[in-house]
Amino acid sequence: MVTSLLVFVIALALIFDYTNGFHDAANSIATIVSTKVLTPFQAVFMAAVFNFAAYFFIKDHKVANTVAKIVHEEFITLNVISAGLIAAITWNLTTWWFGIPSSSSHTLIGGFAGAGITNALFLGSHGLDAVNMGYIIKIISYIVLAPFIGLFIAYFITIMILHICKRAKPAAADRWFKRLQVVSAAALSFAHGTNDAQKVMGILYVALVAAKIIHTGDNMPEWIPLACYSAIAAGTMSGGWKIVKTMGSKITKITPLEGVAAETAGAVTLFITEHLAIPVSTTHTITGSIIGVGLTKRVSAVRWGVTVNLIWAWIITIPISALIASLVFVVIHAIW
Template identity: 70%
Template sequence: MYSTLLIVVVILAIVFDYINGFHDAANSIATVVSTKVLTPFQAVLWAAIFNFAAYFVFTDHKVANTIAKTVIEHYITLHVILAGLIAAIVWNLFTWWHGIPSSSSHTLIGGFAGAGMTNAFFLGSSPIAAVNLIPIIKIVSFIVLAPVIGLVISVAITLLIINICKNARPAVAERWFKRLQLLSSAALSFFHGGNDAQKVMGIIATALIAQKVIPDFAAMPNWVPIACYSAISLGTMSGGWKIVKTMGTKITKVNALEGVAAESAGAVTLAITEHFGIPVSTTHTITGSIVGVGLVKSVSAVRWGVTVSLIWAWVLTIPISALLAGIIYGVMHFFIK
């Protein structure tokens, strides 16, 4: 029932999920580490626990279903999925090594779509015919919308907190916000797990359907979500310290109050998008939220040079991943029969 190639695809998908965890660990822990509320080890352990806790709540798998539908079924083969995963892993490791907080989600989506489009080309069809434009348009539009929503919510939360606490003693307020940051960090980790683990679930389910192991997405076996949530949680525990530095200090300096606001805004944004089954980048979301708390202080409090560099990485991730996957699939097409 499980061919050797299918087993390889499943293993690589879980490896990607693990890499996603340590690549995106910074999203959940950067502010809580930079404010010294938790040590790095405590922070990744805290984040990993809530990454996995999402397994017990997000049972509708809306995001996974969206991912599974990004490429038209006629153009999906195990080689397409394999090429997409290899490309996604390569780009994720490259950006992690250079401390660039790019989107693991968009890397996976770009790789899957790029390999599918290349397969369509070899089959004599238009490459565009291989992709389902409705989910692709949603995903691409939220490259812009997710950080903007995070930014707006973080500005609103920061201003609300400042107004409520304007008469509080600074030392008392700082102590309380450090406690609250444990909750906001947990919430962000929880929704990060719920959003990102589902993306790999969608890929594995697609592979099982392509191999006719299961008839449709609804028949996805329970070991798939368990494996995906476990992998991303273990990856988070491995940390991603180069990216933590970028997220926690290079965009803007964050105190405990601002950490609560940024993490809460990120969690709310992820909750909204998960409800509608939209696969968004947690990296983009929390970056927008951190920029938002910086803007409340002043425009100059945000290091715009760093922010612009991050935006370039966001814009290029999908096309580079797609191109890389297309090349890998092309090599497979000619040399692996």
Template identity: 70%
Template sequence: MVTSLLVIVVILAIAFDYINGFHDAANSIATIVSTKVLSPFQAVLWAAIFNFAAYFYFTDHKVANTVAKTVTENFITLHVILAGLIAAICWNLLTWYYGIPSSSSHTLIGGFAGAGITNALLMGASPLAAINGGYVIKIVSFIVLAPIIGSIFSVIIALIIINACRNVRPHTAEKWFKGLQLLSSAALSFTHGGNDAQKVMGIIYVAILAAKVPNVTEMPGWVPLVCYIAIAGGTMTGGWRVVKTMGSRITKVTPLEGVAAESAGAVTLGITEHFGIPVSTTHTITGSIIGVGMTKRISAVRWGVTINLVWAWILTIPVSALLAAVVYLVINVFN
């Protein structure tokens, strides 16, 4: 029974990783599509290649370790992980359908934590005992910090570029930056793959430990490979509903601004991955796009759209946690 349940959990985790790929594809291709540097198909292929390329570089798995330790070991079971994954998949598909660029990372973490807390309550323990406070505080704080850091970097990069190219003909500059967007979007896709694939790796590793698979003390080598393949495959299917929001509804993006936003997003993701912080790629690139919009003028940013996105971000973890709690209770009835 445990073996078959573990297989189901692993399959669902890989499915979530795939969904994460097409849900978050817009993060790295929205600006490059909206500025017509690449066609939609070329853009998703480009992003998918660099999503997978991250497999060969991000080998320390610090982010996976953080996600794995979100819930206290005593309250982790395969049913907890199953409930968290089901909740995360449902919320991801719902926000994708309505074109809301919510965080797949926080959806997964919220679902995992919500199911773990529910299990603790059923066992008569304190809900706070179910979560590792240090890890959760780090994750939650970067809901706010990631977009701010991304916007700061994008403002700095945009201003440097604008001043450096002040005497260059607009037509020439546009050609330069359309070429540079290939590099900046590749960098963003690369760091996106390195950050986001690890979150599912952490969940699968925890599931293997919860199932008490014999002779397994470290993450099996097939886990990272499968996770990177899944997220790259998901990216290949695109996420056109969210592309529209990210590429045009927040602010109109030029090739110069696309380079600044994508570069800022890649730098932010690279830094946070180094410190093992599972930040939201969606939050980061949205903050970066807002930053380049503000370099023109504050009114260039469509704040009404942005505020709606912020509400989606705020609600993601609690809604995912609540949904996971309900799913866990249902599973528990039939267990």
């Protein structure tokens, strides 16, 4: 029974990682597609390659360790993990269908926490006893901080580039920035892989602990990062064209110069937060970066109506995912 449920959980985790890839592909390719530097196929292929390349360079898995500790071990069961993953997949597919660039990271965290809280209630404990509030508060704070960090870095980079290139011929500058945008998009895709694939690694690790295959503190089996990076890269190859349209053109009009600034800012922000072991949203980060480059032109260059709708989607992601996971856990608990 435990073995078959564990196989089911592993399959769900990799399905989620796949949906994370095609849901968040837009984050790293939207600007380079909208500026027509690369075709959509070239862009997703490059993004997938650099998503997977992170496997060979990132070995400390700090973000995975944070995700694994969101719910206290005594409240983690395979049913809890299953409910959290089903909720995360459901919300990912729903937001993808409507073209809403919500956070795959936060839907996974919300689902995991929601199922853990419900399990604690079933066990007669206070619901919040199940979650590590220190980690939850840090993650929620970066819903606000990550886009602002991306915004300020992008604004600064754009102003700096404009100052350096103020004497350059527009046609020559445009050619150079089209080349540089390939580099910046690759860096963002690499950063996306390092941050997002690790979240599922943390979930799979605690699943093995819950199934008593390994013990807390044991090294992560090598197949976990290999499978997670492969799944997210495969998902990225599938694209996410509805979200690409929102990210690439609806927030603000993007030029190759601005694409370089936004992607570089997004990559820098993700590298910083990965180093700090904080599972932030790639979606939030690059959205803030795109707004940052838009603000260098004028405040009205940003379509604030679209931006406000995105922010509402960010705000409701964790609580809705937690609620869905709670309901799914109740159903699973009744069946098994």
